[in-house]
Amino acid sequence: MYTDLQYVFPLDDRYKCPICSSVLDAPRQTSCGHRFCDRCLQQAFRKGDAHCPIDKEVLSANEVFRDRCAEKEILQLVIYCPNREFGCKEQLPLKELESHLQECKYTRVECIHKDQGCDALFPRHQLAQHLEKECNFRQVSCKFCSEGIPLALMQDHLAQCPRAMASCPNGCGLTDVTREQVDQHLLEDCPLVEVECSYSGSGCSFKGQRGQLEEHNALSMAEHMGMLTASLARLELSYSESRRELQEVSNQRDLLQNTVEQQVTEITSLKQKVDKQDTKIGALQKMVANQTDKLTKFEEDLTSAAKKVDVEDQKKDLVAVKETMKITENRLTMLETRGSGGGGLFSGVAGEVETQLASQDRQLGIHDVRLAEMDLRFQILETASFDGTLLWKIKDYTRRKHDATTGRTLSLYSQPFYTSRNGYKMCARVYLNGDGMGKGTHMSLFFVVMRGDYDALLPWPFRQKVTLMLLDQDQGRRHLSDTFRPDPTSSSFKRPTSDMNIASGCPLFVSQAVVEGSPYLKDDTIFIKVIVETSDLVGP
Template sequence: MVPALGICFPKVPLRSRPLQISWPPLRGYAYNFVETPPAKYCCGVCSLPLREAHQTGCGHRLCRSCADGLLTETNPQCPECSEPLDQKQVYRDTCCNREILNLHVFCPNEASGCCETMVLHKLLVHLDTCPYELVACHNDACSMHLARLYMPQHHGTCPFRLEFCKFCSAPVPCVQLEEHKQTCPKYLLPCPNNCDEHGIPRNELEKHLVQCALTEQPCSFHRFGCDFKACGKGVSEHEAGSVPQHLLLVLRKHTELQETLGQVQGELEQKASVFEQMQLRLERAERDAEHWGKLVSKNEASLTSTMEKVTSQTKRMQVLEKLWESSNGLSTMSLESSRSRECHDNLKGVRQMLEVVKTRLSTLESLQSTVGTMEKTLQTHESLLPVHTQRLADTDLRFQLLETVSCSGRLVWKLTDYAQRKQDATTGITPSLYSQPFYTTTFGYKMCARVYLNGDGVGRGTHLSLFFVVMRGEYDTILSWPFRQRVTLMLLDQGPGRKHLSDTFKPDPTSSSFKRPTSEMNVASGCPMFVSHGVLESRTYLKDDSIFLSIVVDRTGLDDL
């Protein structure tokens, strides 16, 4: 008789336990069986009741994992009879496996108080409801494991249980409630100015400070130089009583802008003149380089021909010198004398040719150094050309901004060079363009337009995308937020029919796009599929490679500051 086994292996957690008995490869079942399993149901390797029983060719039974372990050895043998094992003769014993799964076992939580018994194949079903099975607390941050029987009591006292904030009703772990109050948007705070209003929600405190009677507000003309600040109605009384002074400040600012505009125009004209001069110098340098290149090629060919002649004459001189040394007779002397004179004449001619060659070589070397200097000058001009081009573009943009600022809530934006700009957008060089800023009134909201000529998001590659952008302005502290004015986006028809395309939307007050900007501009909002490229480019919306975009802001209900 084999004694009953009471070894308990670690159990798989409930949430990852499969519905069928298919543990990772383990040895036999190490449970406490009600009746001791017969020896025929025990593995020859681990001596435990068979898990996924397999039978060998010699008739003995092994657990699947035990059989796999034996078959990985060099010369596997049966542990019962030492017969060689062949993997092709080891097969699953379904009948034996079914009989083992129908044996009765005690619950593994018997030591904790569970007295249930069940057939082996229903053990996992029992463990899913066993009151003594260890389970984890369902609160994410809690690491407590308790018997299922005691878990409801733990849930009522778990420090990580969720409770609802009494200010914002958000679910927050109990231990983090105090920390949550430091960031809760609805937590009640006192006014920093100690006004009569108490208990202000944190997310409304900034709005309250704008309207608070004890908050100092700057004069509306502070951007023109007025440094007056006061609380409550003091600002409006100051503005009503200081109209002449404010008009003088505006006039002074206007004069400064005119002077700046004149300076910018002068700089622009000067840069344009310099640019034209540089282009002329560049063209002249290119022509000179081409001329000197041809001259160098011609001199190189002439030098090669001259060197060949020098080599031929040198060989001839060597022959004449040998004849001169070997002559012994008088007749020979007279003959050689005439030949010597001829040789001297030839040698003189060769020396003159060598002098000419040296002169040409020195000229060629000077030409090569000149060409090198001109190439460096040309490279310098080419490197400076993009810098001057960018400066001209920046100056032109600055001039346009000073010239075209609108304070009527309406923007008309002319986009020239449409084909080139669209190509830059398609290649990713300049995906989007921003218009110059415009205002609802002189001291109102600051806005601009943003366009993707090749589309953005769902309209990429097929449509022009047009968006409206709220920018950070100088008068945001005295304006009402969020921005609520109706916005109309338009593509103007340049033909006689004036069939403009338009789309109107009402801002969503909860969207971050229309809240008071905390950076230079908010996230753009508009139409990713405003107009298809086919419609835009096949009608009179595109003319002379230019299009006109317009944005109209409804100013109804706005104070005309």
């Protein structure tokens, strides 16, 4: 995993595997106290006779454990960026390598049009320039129909474009018209197009240029009339045969109609028989219902006779219940009499209770307002980042771009993010239809310093390196990015005196044609990432 890396300081032998002599990869410690790569140990165990190359002790797979201390020390080793040969001068701990490569502008990436044929490979920071100016498969507009066409396919398109200028292929003299007009001309007007005689359906075999057709019609009029007469005779014969066939079909239809009427009569007779059967079934159902009622009544009488003893017991219980109810009514009357005599006392207590209830209602209202304010603050905190990194998801791109184009909503602000819990407060601002020099052609992306709760404890002006990124939603390697260090003299990076400073960033961040092409726009959504360097910050 780490074999091809260049280390800033000479590599200590304790970080090298005794088997492969490379830096330890997933270090494991054995019973003899030496460290090895996990991969090297597994290969040795598979051979069946594993010995430590240092002290020749036999190694056992059951006496191997993960060396977390060595892992942490190796991850702290300082390395050069693998893109050093391409111009990157970063020196960083090994543990930060993966995140750095995701942002390094010197990482070699492929063109997003690779599937169409572009096999170019270049540093990430040149991707935008390649897509806008160099790629042979970038979208360009046809000068005739304005349709977006990949540059490499433009010649093929021009050979077929219906709006391209052309002339009559027959050389009749028609020039400087569109290909659409040439097609219409060949169909209707060109005198050199070969056409058939208008009497070809009657038997004329003449084929010639449209300009010769009129002369042919004049010379062959008698012949055409004879062809028409013969054609009419054939039509009359065909008409007579059709009438005869139609008469036969009519006769068959009459026979079928008679058959249908007979079947309708039979169906009506059967329906009457079914109705009679339904009447008989209804009568039988009534008889069954009467018999069922009689049987039920008989069972009830039998049950009543069998439980006379239970009825006597229930009568006794009923008398006892009535006596209890009478006693309860007397007690209730006494209570009501006492209540009417002490009406003043009860009304005073009721008034005091109502006052307390009103006070409690007011307190509940105050608590509801406070809870709503706290809920809003929690929602903001839940989406906030405190490590100097903002990941901003912008949905409904098409609608928001339209709002920006029409002037309804020119720009969008992201949620706030912070360099730490007590650090700088910041946000991003995007103009989907561009701002300034990029208006109408580019997406403009800016960084904004906001007024925070701990500004009095922070060093000013703001000096941290800022990286703005448009994320690739396909392979995740072709992000478009731009990095800058703040100008200490700019008012954009002084301590804020209002809610936020003037935005600073890239009016020409990326062209709209690149944004709206795969893989940066998917499901009508784009992702923007802002990274603020925090490694050299000291907390307040």
